[in-house]
Amino acid sequence: MTMLLAATSAFAQAGSAQQxxxxxxxxxxxxxxxxxxxxxxxxxxxxxxxxxTIEKGTIxxxxxxxxxxxxxxxxxxGAKIIDGTGKYVTPGIIDAHSHSAAEAINEGTLSITxxxxxxxxxxxxxxxxxxxxxxxxxxxxxxxxxxxxxxxxNAVVKLRYGLPVDSLKFEGAPPGIKFALGENVRQTNRNxxxxxxxxxxxxxxxxxxxxxxxxxxxxxxxxDWQQYDAKKKAAKTAAERAALIPPARDxxxxxxxxxxxxxxxxxxxxxxxxxxxxMLRVAKDFGFRVATFQHVLEGYKIADELAKAGSGASTxxxxxxxxxxxxxxxxxxxxxxxxxxxxxxINSDSDERARRLYQEAAKAMHYGGTSEQEALKMITLNAxxxxxxxxxxxxxxxxxxxxxxxxxxxxxxxxxxxxxxxIDGRVFFDRATSPTLEQLIEQMKQRxxxxxxxxQ
Amino acid sequence: xRYSLAARCWPTAARYCPVLLAAxxxxxxxxxxxxxxxxxxxxxxxxxxxVPVVGAxxxxxxxxxAGGKIQSVGANVQAPQGATVIDAxxxxxxxGMIDSGTELGLTExxxxxxxxxxxxIGDFNPQDVALSAVNAHSELIPxxxxxxVTTVITSAAGALMSGSAALIDLWGWTTDQMAITxxxxxxxxxxxxxxxxxxxxxxxxxxxxxxxxxxxxxxxMRDFFADARAYADVKAKLATGxxxxxxxxxxxxxxxxxxxxxxxxxxxxxxxxxxxxxxVLALADSFKLxxxxxxxxxxWRLADTLAARGIPVIVxxxxxxxxxxxxxxxxxxQPGALVxxxxxxxxxxxxxxxxRDLPYNAALATGYGLDMDEAMKALTINPAQIFGVADxxxxxxxxxxANVIVTTGNPLDVRSNVKYLFIRxxxxxxxxxxxxxxxxxxxxxxx
Numbered sequence: 001m002t003m004l005l006a007a008t009s010a011f012a013q014a015g016s017a018q019q020x021x022x023x024x025x026x027x028x029x030x031x032x033x034x035x036x037x038x039x040x041x042x043x044x045x046x047x048x049x050x051x052x053t054i055e056k057g058t059i060x061x062x063x064x065x066x067x068x069x070x071x072x073x074x075x076x077x078g079a080k081i082i083d084g085t086g087k088y089v090t091p092g093i094i095d096a097h098s099h100s101a102a103e104a105i106n107e108g109t110l111s112i113t114x115x116x117x118x119x120x121x122x123x124x125x126x127x128x129x130x131x132x133x134x135x136x137x138x139x140x141x142x143x144x145x146x147x148x149x150x151x152x153x154n155a156v157v158k159l160r161y162g163l164p165v166d167s168l169k170f171e172g173a174p175p176g177i178k179f180a181l182g183e184n185v186r187q188t189n190r191n192x193x194x195x196x197x198x199x200x201x202x203x204x205x206x207x208x209x210x211x212x213x214x215x216x217x218x219x220x221x222x223x224d225w226q227q228y229d230a231k232k233k234a235a236k237t238a239a240e241r242a243a244l245i246p247p248a249r250d251x252x253x254x255x256x257x258x259x260x261x262x263x264x265x266x267x268x269x270x271x272x273x274x275x276x277x278x279m280l281r282v283a284k285d286f287g288f289r290v291a292t293f294q295h296v297l298e299g300y301k302i303a304d305e306l307a308k309a310g311s312g313a314s315t316x317x318x319x320x321x322x323x324x325x326x327x328x329x330x331x332x333x334x335x336x337x338x339x340x341x342x343x344x345x346i347n348s349d350s351d352e353r354a355r356r357l358y359q360e361a362a363k364a365m366h367y368g369g370t371s372e373q374e375a376l377k378m379i380t381l382n383a384x385x386x387x388x389x390x391x392x393x394x395x396x397x398x399x400x401x402x403x404x405x406x407x408x409x410x411x412x413x414x415x416x417x418x419x420x421x422x423i424d425g426r427v428f429f430d431r432a433t434s435p436t437l438e439q440l441i442e443q444m445k446q447r448x449x450x451x452x453x454x455x456q
Numbered sequence: 457x458r459y460s461l462a463a464r465c466w467p468t469a470a471r472y473c474p475v476l477l478a479a480x481x482x483x484x485x486x487x488x489x490x491x492x493x494x495x496x497x498x499x500x501x502x503x504x505x506x507v508p509v510v511g512a513x514x515x516x517x518x519x520x521x522a523g524g525k526i527q528s529v530g531a532n533v534q535a536p537q538g539a540t541v542i543d544a545x546x547x548x549x550x551x552g553m554i555d556s557g558t559e560l561g562l563t564e565x566x567x568x569x570x571x572x573x574x575x576x577i578g579d580f581n582p583q584d585v586a587l588s589a590v591n592a593h594s595e596l597i598p599x600x601x602x603x604x605v606t607t608v609i610t611s612a613a614g615a616l617m618s619g620s621a622a623l624i625d626l627w628g629w630t631t632d633q634m635a636i637t638x639x640x641x642x643x644x645x646x647x648x649x650x651x652x653x654x655x656x657x658x659x660x661x662x663x664x665x666x667x668x669x670x671x672x673x674x675x676x677m678r679d680f681f682a683d684a685r686a687y688a689d690v691k692a693k694l695a696t697g698x699x700x701x702x703x704x705x706x707x708x709x710x711x712x713x714x715x716x717x718x719x720x721x722x723x724x725x726x727x728x729x730x731x732x733x734x735x736v737l738a739l740a741d742s743f744k745l746x747x748x749x750x751x752x753x754x755x756w757r758l759a760d761t762l763a764a765r766g767i768p769v770i771v772x773x774x775x776x777x778x779x780x781x782x783x784x785x786x787x788x789x790q791p792g793a794l795v796x797x798x799x800x801x802x803x804x805x806x807x808x809x810x811x812r813d814l815p816y817n818a819a820l821a822t823g824y825g826l827d828m829d830e831a832m833k834a835l836t837i838n839p840a841q842i843f844g845v846a847d848x849x850x851x852x853x854x855x856x857x858a859n860v861i862v863t864t865g866n867p868l869d870v871r872s873n874v875k876y877l878f879i880r881x882x883x884x885x886x887x888x889x890x891x892x893x894x895x896x897x898x899x900x901x902x903x
Binding site: 126127130300303308319321331340352359409413415434436437439441 | 564565566567568595596756757759775776777778780782783784785786789790793808809810812813816819820822823824825828866868869870871872873889890893894897898900902903
């Protein structure tokens with residue numbers, strides 16, 4: 001933690017390229033805590049998200065990974081048993097759009113802030129992370145806000161609540177960045193002070209201009225470095241090499257070059273079909289793929305275009321009418337996009353909705369008749385795919401991380417409740433040991449005299 | 457036949473009778489939001505599981521609708537001659553659901569000020585009448601009702617006294633037709649000291665003079681009630697032939713509070729914390745008010761008191777995070793805890809675009825101690841009782857207004873769908889802005 005703070009402040013003052021290159025924060029991460037060694041969840045209904053539902057099945061967890069799944073699975077001697085009788089087990093829920101666990105969300109003073117990083121401001125975020133765990137959520141895509149067209153870099157985390165903040169990081173998750181279009185970046189919902197001009201851009205035309213300008217600069221910056229590297233390689237003597245002057249390191253463009261090279265996933269906040277198509281054209285012209293469109297409330301109008309571009313869509317289940325650009329939002333969005341081959345997720349964008357994403361996912365069945373497994377995928381496997389972590393999480397399969405939610409009833413049933421949440425086979429939430437309202441009321445009743453006076 | 461049924465129209469819809477409606481249709485005023493049928497259709501819904509809410513479930517039961525009312529409910533019901541038969545085999549029949557706190561019709565697009573009428577300037581506006589600003593043709597209304605929510609409380613909120621709420625059905629050419637009780641309750645927010653967060657159930661703190669502390673606001677509120685008490689007393693004296701030499705001039709604000717100060721009209725108090733609830737109870741004692749608590753987080757702390765005093769609680773939205781120091785499940789578990797203590801509860805979603813999620817709001821509580829049948833009551837008969845219309849609303853019983861939904865399963869289950877919808881006995885089409893866009897773009901040719 002101290003090291004992280006030191007690194008952060010040094011980062012803020014970073015003067016040279018060399019200094020910056022030494023500040024890879026993964027280097028100061030603390031070791032991940034020991035995973036669940038040997039655990040077996042027995043006699044449960046297992047909704048795998050990839051291979052249907054297994055009745056009366058067993059999951060064996062070894063060293064934090066799923067070692068076996070099925071009906072014909074032997075429980076190894078010495079395993080800690082979790083009785084799953086009458087329970088439903090799903091993959092841990094992945095929230096593809098979160099703003100939890102971060103000290104700051106928006107660096108909105110500029111229209112391009114690709115140099116700022118959510119991982120520099122991660123925190124344990126107190127009780128909110130625990131409450132999301134209690135809704136079966138295990139992984140979050142923590143995004144920069146939507147105040148500007150090219151926002152900051154994201155952080156993918158696992159909800160390892162209670163461990164040091166560096167343990168949150170989803171080790172090995174591909175890096176990403178937030179882009180945003182529409183009303184928020186135009187700041188048209190803000191009241192400007194008299195005489196205040198506002199920040200460029202102010203129209204959707206300006207947003208496109210800004211993007212093209214930024215990526216043109218990124219291309220030139222990349223070319224400068226490529227030429228420098230080539231000359232350095234071609235240099236015959238040490239003196240020749242020493243005489244070469246490298247281009248000035250630009251942290252803003254570094255991140256955009258990573259986008260151009262497909263090394264950084266773009267998560268683009270968007271609403272209207274026109275702006276989404278604009279973004280697709282820009283991405284095509286500069287040769288990169290937009291990994292996901294976030295919100296993408298009019299995605300259903302251009303589902304074929306999204307599918308063709310290979311862009312995922314991460315949307316709300318049924319939010320609408322909260323602003324002009326959300327006026328054509330329909331709750332059939334997820335189903336319609338999925339029908340045409342788009343990888344769709346349903347996200348929270350809220351510490352509250354992240355507590356009940358399982359209910360949100362069921363809305364894809366209600367509106368448009370998405371199948372049960374597809375609906376479950378929209379909060380698990382599809383999110384893992386969108387974030388490039390599907391080899392690790394998102395479904396209940398042998399070899400994957402043992403990130404699991406155990407429900408008292410079918411997760412889409414009205415009375416569904418999470419009783420236990422595991423990450424890496426480790427129980428991070430257990431209702432049996434969690435303070436509940438029922439317990440609190442019971443305690444208050446036992447302190448009768450006090451309660452009585454409270455109650456009068 | 458038509459005329460005799462028309463005579464049984466409920467009072468608030470007296471002007472709305474089949475003859476006039478037929479005339480309106482004849483002029484071409486018909487829009488797709490309302491069907492061309494007048495409220496006199498006769499239907500028999502048969503073969504489904506009937507859940508009357510009051511009384512036991514009836515497997516393979518029937519519900520007969522005629523003249524806008526429920527004519528009969530039971531296992532062995534004769535189909536009236538000429539009745540349209542709705543085959544509900546494999547389906548379920550429930551009363552329409554009631555949301556006890558919304559802004560429906562008062563706002564269209566949240567961030568577009570020109571489309572919202574939810575907050576008047578000033579802290580004391582008891583004379584404001586929500587129904588006057590309800591847009592009967594809001595796109596949000598069909599979107600709400602196709603999910604089985606047929607009746608709502610709608611009102612402004614956020615001020616200390618926001619005016620009167622309306623109880624409306626989500627069907628009608630005008631708000632006169634929609635209204636069940638045009639002024640069903642006063643809506644007020646109890647001042648918040650700031651501790652424990654928000655002031656009102658709508659997430660808005662009372663926006664009074666910033667320098668005015670909560671205690672000053674409480675005093676101002678008490679003064680207002682004291683004035684209303686005096687005003688009502690003088691009025692009563694004058695009405696019984698007494699003379700009051702200094703009788704006050706007619707005052708709209710005071711006039712509007714007379715029913716509440718006489719205990720004839722309930723006051724919905726948007727509250728949050730235990731301090732606010734205690735404040736409301738003290739106000740109720742001082743002025744003999746009939747109060748309904750709405751949106752509290754802390755009602756469970758006083759559950760026994762509220763039960764003993766018979767004060768109903770409108771819970772929700774359940775889609776909130778608990779207070780910082782509360783258990784993780786406090787919001788979800790409170791409805792069950794209140795029912796267990798004997799408090800009558802109903803649910804609110806509190807907004808406009810999300811009112812269709814009312815049953816799912818209630819569902820969240822059923823995993824945490826709220827009995828499923830009690831949850832259904834809290835969406836139907838309980839609010840009907842709380843708002844004084846249980847003789848006409850809230851269950852499937854003969855003689856009641858035919859707000860009926862036919863579903864594929866438990867309405868609280870997100871996986872269920874509404875298959876047929878009746879409001880005031882009329883079969884309402886299950887179309888809205890969203891189904892239209894869905895059909896339109898689902899049919900987009902593939903490239």
